[in-house]
Amino acid sequence: MGLDAHVLVLGGRRSGKSRFAERLVLGSGLRPVYLATATAGDEEMAARIAMHRAHRGEAWRTLETSLLLPDALAGAATAGSAVLVDCLTLWLANLMEAGLDIGNETTALIAALEAAAGPVVIVSNDVGGGIVPDNALARRYADVHGILNQTVAAAVGRVVLMTAGLPLLLKPSTQGTVTL
């Protein structure tokens, strides 16, 4: 399909990202595949996963991967399917915890998007706002996450920013170019 077929859905916590991405995938008429990067590491997360799964209902084929997102995406994005990746934020946290090279993994992700035979909708948090975190790990996570978001945003055809459940199209821009 090429990278232009794909959509990056950005937003803060509880901004309606996943819901919007689900509607995009279901509205396509293609076979919906849910590719989850969440792992039920604690009770709070297990509850969120169960709630999301119950909400999505029966239509979806669900796959889970905590680290091997590029491989899982290569297998899932078949012709006739539309894949929802939910989300880059947890995948990145998993990669950092496992000590993997983020640059290599990002390159593999972009390659999997390039090779996908169907459209992919990718959910990711926009974590760069607010006051600079006062611990070094949180700062590094925010930096690495920002670069990952920029890289994916530059590669895909459409980027949407969610606020209070409302989408704002960041790419393609509906505005003219800014020059001095």
Added chain:
Amino acid sequence: MGLDAHVLVLGGRRSGKSRFAERLVLGSGLRPVYLATATAGDEEMAARIAMHRAHRGEAWRTLETSLLLPDALAGAATAGSAVLVDCLTLWLANLMEAGLDIGNETTALIAALEAAAGPVVIVSNDVGGGIVPDNALARRYADVHGILNQTVAAAVGRVVLMTAGLPLLLKPSTQGTVTL
């Protein structure tokens, strides 16, 4: 008036939300009513309240409610008046501290908006950005607040996001629908 008459003004701390909402209400030519949810629990908050009140000046009728926003709104939103609710963020904090049911209160708020005889401008913080807070209460607050914002945003006719004093219209969207 119906829910379409109302405006939700979102934004971060010191984004110019209250100022923009005040100008909206004053520009309507209707009788301005200020419905405050802040309580002067500490000196910092008391100073903010006094500063806001001095800034607004004489034109406004001011009502205060820490918990009973739906009731207060039902009483304040009379024909010929325009009500500014400032803000949902403190109301929600008050509700959570009092242990009230947020879902019930949200339903009551939407009903009060539906029944209002004049337009209502509602100020609320967008708190879902940045790194995920590292304490469970802050996470729960961000989650509940995000859902409250989504619910109100879905109900009212117009939603504005403020950044550095500048408004961005999120609803009605000026962009086409995004599809896969």
Added chain:
Amino acid sequence: MGLDAHVLVLGGRRSGKSRFAERLVLGSGLRPVYLATATAGDEEMAARIAMHRAHRGEAWRTLETSLLLPDALAGAATAGSAVLVDCLTLWLANLMEAGLDIGNETTALIAALEAAAGPVVIVSNDVGGGIVPDNALARRYADVHGILNQTVAAAVGRVVLMTAGLPLLLKPSTQGTVTL
């Protein structure tokens, strides 16, 4: 040139603000001047400064000022030059640490922009998002920073908000006026 010539580039951490601002300045065909407010107070910051400098390359004339931004800008914004100020956020932190009057400094900054003989692109963080910080200094910093951003945004002709490397034009608005 007047204040309309200048551009404020807002965004979160790692949103692509500096990169976008650099492209604006380089695309102008004017002599690029980089006016840095960062001071290498610790190793992390020294590494960021060195990385930024290496990335910008040879074309730029680089000036550094931790506190005297208005004076430095007055000297740097000569006819035929385009100045990149990177960034207001660190300048403000430096001012607060030095105990200087933020209102006076803001007034001096606006006067320097007014008097500039060439266009100025100003990078600043949007720090008002997320949960309210739980320490008083961070809250005060967020408040003062928000007011500084509002003041500069009101003065300059164009304001851009960056998300994941993508610009959104906040000013001039491409939307109609919101009224009740």
